[in-house]
Amino acid sequence: MLDTMHRRARRAGLALVAAAALSVAVPIGTSAAQAADPIPGEPSSGDSLFPGIGNTGYDAEHYDVRLVYREDGTISAEATLTATAAAPLESFSLDFEGLSVDAVRVNGVDASSFSRSADPAKTAHKLEVVPVEAVPEGEFTVEVVYSGRPTTHIDPDGSFEGWVSTDDGATALGQPVGAMTWLPSNNTPADKATFDVAITIPDRIGDTEAAAVSNGELVSRTPLGDGTTTWSWKQERPMSTMASLVSIGGYEVIEDEVELSDGSTIPEWSFVDPAIGSEARESIAANRARIGEIIRFLEGMYGPYPGGSTGVVVDVTDLGYALETQDRPYFEGDVSLGTLVHELAHQWFGDSVSPADWNSIWIGEGMATYASARFAQEVLGEEPAGEALFGQWSSRPTAAAEWTIAPAGMEDPADLFGWQTHRRAAMASEALQQALTPEVFAQLLTEWNARNAGTSRTTADFRALAEELSGHDLEPFFDDWIFDADKPAWPGAWSLDLAGEPQEGVVDPGETIEYRVTASSTGRVPLAGATVAVDLGELLRSAAVDASSLPTGLALSGSTLTWTVPETGSGRRAEVAFAATVLPEASGAGIPVSVRAGTLGATCGDCAVAHTVSGDPGSSTDIDAESDAEPGAGASSAASGANGTGVNASGANGTGANGAGANGTGADAAVNAASRAGGAGSDSVGADAQAERPAASGPGALERTGGTNVTPWLIGAGGVIVLAAILLGVAAAKRRRADRDGAGSDAPEDG
Numbered sequence: 001m002l003d004t005m006h007r008r009a010r011r012a013g014l015a016l017v018a019a020a021a022l023s024v025a026v027p028i029g030t031s032a033a034q035a036a037d038p039i040p041g042e043p044s045s046g047d048s049l050f051p052g053i054g055n056t057g058y059d060a061e062h063y064d065v066r067l068v069y070r071e072d073g074t075i076s077a078e079a080t081l082t083a084t085a086a087a088p089l090e091s092f093s094l095d096f097e098g099l100s101v102d103a104v105r106v107n108g109v110d111a112s113s114f115s116r117s118a119d120p121a122k123t124a125h126k127l128e129v130v131p132v133e134a135v136p137e138g139e140f141t142v143e144v145v146y147s148g149r150p151t152t153h154i155d156p157d158g159s160f161e162g163w164v165s166t167d168d169g170a171t172a173l174g175q176p177v178g179a180m181t182w183l184p185s186n187n188t189p190a191d192k193a194t195f196d197v198a199i200t201i202p203d204r205i206g207d208t209e210a211a212a213v214s215n216g217e218l219v220s221r222t223p224l225g226d227g228t229t230t231w232s233w234k235q236e237r238p239m240s241t242m243a244s245l246v247s248i249g250g251y252e253v254i255e256d257e258v259e260l261s262d263g264s265t266i267p268e269w270s271f272v273d274p275a276i277g278s279e280a281r282e283s284i285a286a287n288r289a290r291i292g293e294i295i296r297f298l299e300g301m302y303g304p305y306p307g308g309s310t311g312v313v314v315d316v317t318d319l320g321y322a323l324e325t326q327d328r329p330y331f332e333g334d335v336s337l338g339t340l341v342h343e344l345a346h347q348w349f350g351d352s353v354s355p356a357d358w359n360s361i362w363i364g365e366g367m368a369t370y371a372s373a374r375f376a377q378e379v380l381g382e383e384p385a386g387e388a389l390f391g392q393w394s395s396r397p398t399a400a401a402e403w404t405i406a407p408a409g410m411e412d413p414a415d416l417f418g419w420q421t422h423r424r425a426a427m428a429s430e431a432l433q434q435a436l437t438p439e440v441f442a443q444l445l446t447e448w449n450a451r452n453a454g455t456s457r458t459t460a461d462f463r464a465l466a467e468e469l470s471g472h473d474l475e476p477f478f479d480d481w482i483f484d485a486d487k488p489a490w491p492g493a494w495s496l497d498l499a500g501e502p503q504e505g506v507v508d509p510g511e512t513i514e515y516r517v518t519a520s521s522t523g524r525v526p527l528a529g530a531t532v533a534v535d536l537g538e539l540l541r542s543a544a545v546d547a548s549s550l551p552t553g554l555a556l557s558g559s560t561l562t563w564t565v566p567e568t569g570s571g572r573r574a575e576v577a578f579a580a581t582v583l584p585e586a587s588g589a590g591i592p593v594s595v596r597a598g599t600l601g602a603t604c605g606d607c608a609v610a611h612t613v614s615g616d617p618g619s620s621t622d623i624d625a626e627s628d629a630e631p632g633a634g635a636s637s638a639a640s641g642a643n644g645t646g647v648n649a650s651g652a653n654g655t656g657a658n659g660a661g662a663n664g665t666g667a668d669a670a671v672n673a674a675s676r677a678g679g680a681g682s683d684s685v686g687a688d689a690q691a692e693r694p695a696a697s698g699p700g701a702l703e704r705t706g707g708t709n710v711t712p713w714l715i716g717a718g719g720v721i722v723l724a725a726i727l728l729g730v731a732a733a734k735r736r737r738a739d740r741d742g743a744g745s746d747a748p749e750d751g
Contacts, residue, residue: 038134041092052124054188076147095187097125098151106131156414169249179241192238208250238454245325270311306352345371356456362407366425435600493523500609520573531598534561542586587615
């Protein structure tokens with residue numbers, strides 16, 4: 001593991017970077033008090049891997065692009081960005097690489113000046129704009145007119161993206177930063193916008209009918225009568241520039257409908273280069289026909305499909321990868337079933353919910369890789385996803401170089417699409433399912449998309465939601481799997497059960513209940529470090545547990561009994577038992593006991609047991625019987641009941657209450673009964689009962705004693721003597737109860 005201080009320092013740094021990425025609309029270093037003074041927008045969103053991308057000072061809202069493509073490979077275009085300034089801006093910048101800028105207008109007025117700068121080491125390619133007047137806080141527009149031959153961007157890992165020329169046109173891909181080669185934009189995945197893209201192209205390129213495809217829905221295809229046609233696409237859902245697509249060429253256009261899980265349909269537009277060989281075309285057709293099946297399967301995992309249309313784009317290029325362009329993924333030369341599942345899964349994880357910082361890409365890549373494994377298992381009947389991913393984890397040696405790059409701890413942008421963001425991240429998805437339990441993990445996947453659709457989020461956001469839904473602190477798990485640059489530990493999985501003997505039902509005062517807690521290791525590795533908390537809060541009100549007799553591994557603290565589960569091999573179980581003795585005075589009480597896992601990976605079988613003590617609440621003192629008896633008989637009955645059941649005024653066997661109840665007025669037994677009942681719910685007379693029961697005061701209360709109106713007793717001197725005797729009896733009874741309680745059981749006193 002990494003040194004803790006180093007790890008936390010790095011994590012804190014990444015958190016600051018993520019915060020900067022999420023605050024693209026807030027100028028750096030600007031307070032509310034300074035907002036009236038125009039400021040320059042900063043030329044960086046603070047991304048942890050690509051420090052030169054993105055810009056602060058404004059939030060992109062919508063791009064309106066009008067692009068003309070000529071058969072010689074050149075373009076001319078106008079792009080209008082509608083944005084919102086968080087504060088007045090004296091200047092701002094856009095990401096734009098290559099091409100020539102012919103004009104820039106801000107709110108319809110030519111800019112005072114604009115300039116270009118580049119720092120390839122930081123992936124910084126900027127168009128810096130100074131308006132004639134400062135942009136006021138709120139909505140504004142910037143229009144850029146540009147032309148030329150677009151360039152291809154080369155990523156730090158040596159791969160190509162951006163505008164890529166083909167034999168019959170071009171394909172423009174945006175991940176991670178290539179969109180800036182054809183579109184001036186705020187080119188960070190943290191800043192999403194909607195898009196209108198109109199592409200005018202020759203009707204034919206070479207001998208093939210040409211087409212132009214982008215994201216969203218095809219609004220119109222308009223022949224202009226001069227040998228060109230404009231294809232207009234509208235993306236109404238927020239989209240990062242990294243998920244954008246433009247592809248121009250000779251295409252077979254396939255239009256169809258796809259049925260979703262709720263029975264509704266969405267349009268499909270797919271584009272396949274006819275230059276692709278017949279065998280690959282057959283594969284493409286077969287797998288394209290399964291788009292609806294795949295989407296419905298993924299809806300079962302992630303929730304409703306987030307797009308308004310679907311399809312695929314298959315071109316002939318030499319890029320060496322497929323890509324999750326929003327709505328219709330891009331493929332090179334063929335479409336394999338596993339890759340199709342992967343790229344369609346990205347419509348949820350990656351496109352609808354995008355990484356706000358590139359060090360959070362593992363969430364989407366891991367989940368898409370995981371989805372392919374789940375589809376192979378559940379639809380194709382292949383190896384279970386968990387077994388496959390566990391096998392990859394266990395077969396990779398601890399010293400393997402792949403473990404030395406953490407999924408969310410990358411420092412070199414060349415590592416962006418490496419093993420750690422795909423394979424290790426997919427293993428992390430399965431490990432997280434084991435840690436959270438399948439039920440909570442399934443909820444995490446749907447909630448993540450339901451709450452965050454159309455936004456950009458970070459690893460910290462993902463962890464926070466997982467903690468909210470699971471109720472567990474997941475810092476150790478995320479440290480191990482996501483931030484540490486070494487091989488993580490595979491988590492154990494286990495089931496937890498609680499049983500009582502006798503089983504649920506009625507028990508008698510003085511009876512002993514034996515509880516048995518069982519932890520069954522159901523995972524792929526031994527269960528280690530697990531703990532169980534047994535809630536005895538209600539039990540200890542009505543029963544006693546002898547802490548000195550608890551077996552090794554059990555510890556009682558307050559009302560919680562904690563079991564440290566011994567290491568338990570996969571497929572085996574560990575058990576522990578403890579006993580509780582029902583208190584004599586607990587008649588009618590309910591005794592619920594429950595267990596909960598103190599560590600990750602547990603599912604509950606039977607995690608609660610409840611018993612009820614025989615008799616009615618308060619019946620141990622026969623308080624209610626007193627109201628129906630003759631004067632004096634109530635006390636005798638109470639004493640007899642106490643003596644017979646062992647539940648006397650002191651809560652223990654003895655003759656003190658019996659003697660007091662048999663002789664005199666019965667006040668001693670009645671007052672002790674009130675004291676035992678805690679005052680609440682008792683029909684007896686006395687201060688304890690009156691304090692908790694307002695109805696016990698006044699003549700109506702006095703009439704309850706022994707069933708006889710005592711008011712006449714209090715008339716004259718004789719009444720005073722009787723009252724004094726009663727009060728002396730009360731005091732004596734309380735002293736006897738205190739003496740007896742001092743020698744009581746180990747159970748905590750009922751407060």
